[in-house]
Amino acid sequence: MCAEIRMERMTSPGIGTAIEAGVTTVVVAAGAVEQHGPHLPLFMDAEHGDRLAVEIARRLGDALVAPTIRVGWSDHHMGFAGTVSLSKATFLAVCRDYCGSLAHHGFRRVCFVPSHGGNFAPLAEAQEAFNEAAGPDCSVDVYADLIEVIGTWREIAESEAGLGYRVGGHADIAETSIMMAMHDGLVREDRVECGQLTTPEEEPGLIRRVLSEGFKSVTPNGILGDARGATAEMGEKMITALADRIAAHFGA
Template sequence: MSAEIRMERMTSPEIGAAIEAGVTTVVVAAGAVEQHGPHLPLFMDAEHGDRLAVEIARRLERALVAPTIRVGWSAHHMAFSGTVSLEKDTFLAVCRDYCVSLAHHGFRRVCFVPSHGGNFAPLAEAREAFNEAAGPDCSVDVYSDLIEVIGTWREIAEAEAGLGARVGGHADIAETSIMMAMHEGLVREELAACGQLTTPAEEPELIRRVLSEGFRSVTPTGILGDARGATAGLGEKMITALADRIAAHFAG
């Protein structure tokens, strides 16, 4: 079997051989191409999904990584220039077709990893439909705990830098640090700013408002939290901690 685990970089015979050898779990990241404040590029969530999926598959072992679904449901970001969004039904149809295709080739487990906040609830709600579409020989699982993601970032930011209060969940110190860990040269550090601050108790209501009223109704900068104080080292620790937790969910 090839040492490569990203399917789009493998050949068809290599993937077939891996499945024959019992590598029948596949990780699918579901990201977005949308605004991330004045300082981060639009592909933040898609790139984060690429990295997370690989890290999670390595922890699960005997797993491959499907191509990331790079555009997600981002209707609540459309007030900001450049955002590309699928309709929710379109996004879920793409995810369903992934499940059908992967099951057809012999994968027995599909693990969805949302790397964009707006994708969490739709994927969780569609899990039963995905399982029905994949058929009886393939199970579909979805990691759906957005609050745990934000909490994990907050724990790392507080433990490493005493800046947990700057984590808000979007274009904040966490996502800025993660982008610096992946592509430091693409972060406009001089434009990193404080956006709409929140607390853990306020997060569920804030997420509801963002999804129902749109992002600009909550934060005119497009930032939830505070982007200042980010570092690549902090980003690497956040990626590691989140991959550990999501892999534990799928392994449990």
């Protein structure tokens, strides 16, 4: 495996040599630049995608990491200042073009990893179109189990601190812990607070409301769950556990 696996940091000849040597799987994270409550920076999902993609590629073995798609489909967050959103059609067109480009260079498997909740369903629905864009010699796989992501975070928060109920899926104890693990100085700890608490049973209906009426209709401060009690140590364990499970989905 290459010492450097992030394509953006590699040279073109280096990527070509890696592909010729059998490194023909590529991991693509699909994040977002959107509000994450009063305490987290907008690039939470994009940065999380960067980290997850590298961790997953390492577990897969012969894999590289494509540039993260940093802006996703975030229309439901547009009620909050600073959010940048692609339309769903534009977002999926970008993903399709990624597939075509990567397949053209000789990659034989493209693994999409959404790190923003709003990207999960569109990516899953478009998997057939992605495979058509990639052509017959390249397969495209999408990790689309948002319930597993939230469940993984709850398990860690509960086992580490008895605070699983504070995981709601957005700007909560989980995402705050993850940001602390990645960029602790960027968390506004003086503004960490509780948002809209949910139960697993309520989540499907809440997600439908978020997508139809906007995030602000559900949580005025932009938090689903409760951000209090977050730690960098918990965040590292969440990143590790989630990378393990997503890599297992892709066959690691």
